[in-house]
Amino acid sequence: MMGVTLPGVVLIFFSIGLNIQTVESCSCYLSHPQDDFCTSEMVILGDITSKEYVIEDGWGELFRYEIKIIEELKGFNNAKGIQYVYAYQDEATCGITLDHRRYVLSGHRFKDHGIKVHFCDLVKRWDVLSLTTQENLKQAYKTGCNCMISACSGSPCCPQSKNECMWENNSPQYLEYACLENSYGVCSWYREGSKVDADAMCIPKGRSIFSFLKKMFG
Structure with a gap:
């Protein structure tokens, strides 16, 4: 070395x-x-x-x-x-x-x-720390450790597996979110217990939502 x-x-x-x-x-x-x-x-x-x-x-x-x-x-x-x-x-x-x-x-x-x-x-x-981040540290994060957070830039910004949440351009707003797994084993962003609608940035142009989800989750 x-x-x-x-x-x-x-x-x-x-x-x-x-x-x-x-x-x-x-x-x-x-x-x-x-x-x-x-x-x-x-x-x-x-x-x-x-x-x-x-x-x-x-x-x-x-x-x-x-x-x-x-x-x-x-x-x-x-x-x-x-x-x-x-x-x-x-x-x-x-x-x-x-x-x-x-x-x-x-x-x-x-x-x-x-x-x-x-x-x-x-x-x-x-x-x-914001009240949301404090609550995440006390409660939410420990339930999301099976999920993976990946940074990305550009569009589309799509997860490669069902246990992945995408962090677009390291956006500061995502610091308030927690990446959590639902009952189907799919990880998504949540804030204060409510799912964040991040689907729009994950669907490539010209592809239907059904074909996209089929490719991702089989």
């Missing part, structure tokens, strides 16, 4: 799901919050109550935040007993800075009572 330093290799392996870091800086592909939720080992909601420096481990300064868990949103066994959040501070090490606020956080188990969080994990202040 010529031209890539060891730190660069490690940063690449910090990647979660569709999130990718580069050697030059820590950046992430835009991913849907449902993807972040479903690909995470655990997701918790909690209040940050304190912060302290822990150690310089060769990659950067690792800090430990004390957290009061409000709710375990995913990975109940892994999230049980979490008392601390560990994170680097520098962007070069995919670090984050947390304030004394309520956050929704995803990450992996670290040490005895901790969760380690990186820049491309799900790290959101709870008070800036």
Whole structure:
């Protein structure tokens, strides 16, 4: 692997799901919050109550935040007993800075009572999320992890299988939606419990709805 330093290799392996870091800086592909939720080992909601420096481990300064868990949103066994959040501070090490606020956080188990969080994990202040997104994190996303969200551009923007929802041009409006499976095993976009009519962008011109659905779902 010529031209890539060891730190660069490690940063690449910090990647979660569709999130990718580069050697030059820590950046992430835009991913849907449902993807972040479903690909995470655990997701918790909690209040940050304190912060302290822990150690310089060769990659950067690792800090430990004390957290009061409000709710375990995913990975109940892994999230049980979490008392601390560990994170680097520098962007070069995919670090984050947390304030004394309520956050929704995803990450992996670290040490005895901790969760380690990186820049491309799900790290959101709870008070800036819409009520719809809050409800999705608490309820809807966990029921949609059998579905797949795929980005596309142009028209038609059509799913290739019945368990796929298309995210057209990474449109911000879709951040309010959840991709959920119905009783027939077909995944579609929903918002606040109601199905979103996204069929129009999925039917190629000159093809009937019946032939299109037959090709998709057999």
